[in-house]
Amino acid sequence: MESLARKSMSVCPFVRANSAASLRSMAQNSCLLKMAKHCPVMGPALKAEQRLEYSTSTKPAQARAAQAAIHAEPVENVAQLEGFKTNEKPFDYEAAVSEQxxxxxxxxxxxxxxNINRLAKEFPKAHREREDDKVMVWCSNDYLGMSKNKEVYETMVKTMQKYGVGSGGTRNIAGHNRHAIQLEAELAALHKKDGALVFSSCFVTNDAVLSLFGKKFPNGVIFSDQLNHASMITGIKNSRAKKHIFRHNDMKHLEELLSMYPKSTPKLIAFESVYSMCGSVSPISDICDLAExxxxxxxxxxxxxxxxxGPHGAGVAEHMxxxxxxxxxxxxxxxxxxxxxxxxxTGTLGxxxxxxxxxxxGSTQMIDWIRSFAPGFIFTTSLPPAVMSGLATSVRIVRRNLEDRVNQQKNVRYIKAQFxxxxxxxxxxxxxxxxxLIGNPTDCKKASDILLNQYKIYVQAINFPSVPRGTERLRITPSPHHGKVISDQLIEAIDEIWNTLGLKRISDWASFGGNCGIGSSKHDSDEPLWTDDELKLTNNDLNRNVYDPVIKPLEVSSGIKL
Incomplete structure (x- = not known):
């Protein structure tokens, strides 16, 4: 039809004799197509067009254009379109998905x-599909075992019995509540900031905040560490802001990139404190220097x-x-x-x-800005009251429990030394x-499977895209509850698996020139953040004001009244 319309404009006296407005009026009255059928030029062409069957599939872009043209023209009824059938097949989604x-x-x-079902009363144990098939979990991010904490559990049950199991929707629609206000006040106090805002996950948090920066500062530039988490990468992409990726923890490279722009250009430096797949730690103070x-x-x-x-668990920035x-x-x-x-x-509550x-x-203004403009906050169902009340209790417990942090670090040191x-x-x-470090996906999966099936130890294999190819690894995360006895079981099992599979040890990697800092003199510092003196501290060394503090609600959580 589209080609016929173009042809008629050059050869048809009727079309040339009428204005575009007149033709449009006839088209809207559904009489143009009837008149065209009696035309000595257009009549036969229309009949030929109706008989046409494609022998090959139309290219997608052309197909879309043709369909748009057909549907853009008024027709008397659907039957008029039946003449434009083709033998073109629909896209095979199942085949494409299968191929990928x-x-x-x-x-x-x-x-x-x-299938890992962690047991609250036997932490860090879990059972697999059968409840009598128990394994020791060594790769959970429940770093302190707070998921099993009795006080947190009882708080959640009590709140649930009074307020139900769901939040009812977004805070804009379903309403605000005391549990959100309390939790955000606790988090702001933990980081010694004026405000805080809770999201459904930290992935959503990072995406929402970083994307908002680009949308509200269209000339802004984001500088992102090479190893930043997928949530930050997603947020930066969604921001559509100009971005630069600086080499991991490379302050010289970051400064080179920053110096390309006037000081008046809006800029944001995005980075992590602890990078979860390699365990490296960012030079926060140096980054702040460059930011200023x-x-x-x-x-x-x-x-x-x-x-x-940090003494209260606020993170590496506090630890500095x-x-x-x-x-x-x-x-x-x-x-x-x-x-x-x-x-x-930003931080996680999970x-x-x-x-x-x-x-x-962050600051009151920053938090109010995010609360007011970030779609990831505005349009996402809020956490249930029981979850938020339990989290507020958890934050208070973690703040005053310095010994859990110390014991975790002691377990980490012991295992690293034995390895x-x-x-x-x-x-x-x-x-x-x-x-x-294992260095290939096949052996990494084998090692994980042997640990699970033979030794009843769960350590998930970490392969691409979580880590670069050739750096596949097992990632172990001790908690305060992984004491010497079960640590020795892990160490013995790992040693045996390395022998069974013939995996590279430190000396082997050195002969290959090193990988990820192993077997090489060039690597990031492995001096523990926690000093020997800090590991001697107990809960009695904390300031008494961290026990049951009275924390005032944040006005910004509900909206600042003028």
């Missing part, structure tokens, strides 16, 4: 989920650090001024700290705090993450 899945299997990035020098705001993801670093925060307790230290210098801090959710903490003695290749880092 097969490719994923072939490159060994296909993921198998194990070049006029950028800092966006710090403390997901794998909250609960475990450990003594000052230990002495001040809930109060602000007398001097400006690294945590004060970070503009926006790892060290043991439940689910995410949050961002080093055996030549088991641990990727060097100063954090609680223990990544054992």
């Amino acid at each position: 899945l097969e490719a994923k299997r072939k490159d060994h990035s296909y993921r198998y989920f194990n 020098k070049y006029g950028a705001i800092t966006f710090l993801d403390e997901v794998h650090a909250v609960g475990m670093y 001024d450990f003594d000052a925060h230990l002495k001040a307790g809930m109060n602000h230290p007398a001097r400006r700290t690294v945590m004060d210098r970070v503009d926006l801090i 790892k060290s705090f043991g439940v689910v959710g995410g949050y961002v903490a 080093a003695n055996l030549g088991i290749p641990v990727i060097p880092n100063p954090s609680h993450i223990i990544p054992l």
Whole structure:
């Protein structure tokens, strides 16, 4: 039809004799097609067009254009379109999906989920499909075991009995509640910020905040660490802002990129404190220096650090001024700290705090801006009251339980030392993450399966795309509850598997020139963040003001009244 219409404009006296408005009026009255059938030129052409059958599939772009043209023209009834049938087949979605899945299997990035049911009363044990088939979990992100905490559990049950199991919708529609206000006040106090906002997950938090920056500052630029989490990468992509990726923890490279723009250009530096797959730690203070020098705001993801670093579990930013925060307790230290210098801090509520959710903490204005404009907050159903009340309790417990952080670090040190003695290749880092380098997906999966099926130890294989190809690993995360006895069982099993599969040890990697800092003199510092003196501290060394503090509700949680 489209080609016929173009042809008629050049050869048909009737079309040339009428204005576009007249033709449009006739088309709307459904008489143009009738008149065309009596035309000596268009009549035969229309009949030929109706008989036409394609011998080959139309290209998608052309098909869409043709369909749009057909449907754009008024017709008397649907039957008029029946003459334009083709033998073109619809797209085979099942075949395309099958092909993509097969490719994923072939490159060994296909993921198998194990049936692991963690037992609250036997933490860190879990059972598999059968309840009598129990395994020891060594790769959970429930870093402190707060998911089994009795006080948190009882708080949630009590709230659930009174307020039900769901939130009823978004906070804009279903309403605000005391549990959200209390939780956000606790989180703001933890990070010593003026405000905080809770989301359904930290993936949603990072996506919402970073995408908002690009949408509200169209000329802004985002600078992202090379190893940033997928949630941050997604947020940056969704922001549509100009971006630069700087080499992991490379301050020289970051400064080179920042110096390309005037200080007046809106800028945001996005980075993590602890990188979960390798365990490296960012130089937060140095990044803050560059941010202040070049006029950028800092966006710090403390997901794998909250609960475990700092005297109160606020993360690595708090840990950088450990003594000052230990002495001040809930109060602000007398001097400006690294945590004060970070503009926006995001964290998870589903790892060290043991439940689910995410949050961002910052200045009152920043939090109000995010609350008012971020679609990821505005249009997402809020967490249920029971979840938020349980989380507020969890934050208070974690804040005052310094000994859990200490015991976790002691277990980490013990396991890392034993692996080093055996030549088991641990990727060097100063954090609680223990990544054992294997270097190929097949052996990584085999090692994980043998641990699970033969030794009743669950450690998930980490393959591409979570880590680059050739750096596949097992990722071990001890908790305060993984004591020496079960640690020795893990260490013995790992040593035997390395022998059984003939996996590379530290000396083997050295002969290959090293990989991920193993067997090489060039690697990030593996000096633990927790010092020997800090590991001697107990809960009695905390400022008494961290026990049952009275924390005032945040006005920004409900909206600031003018």
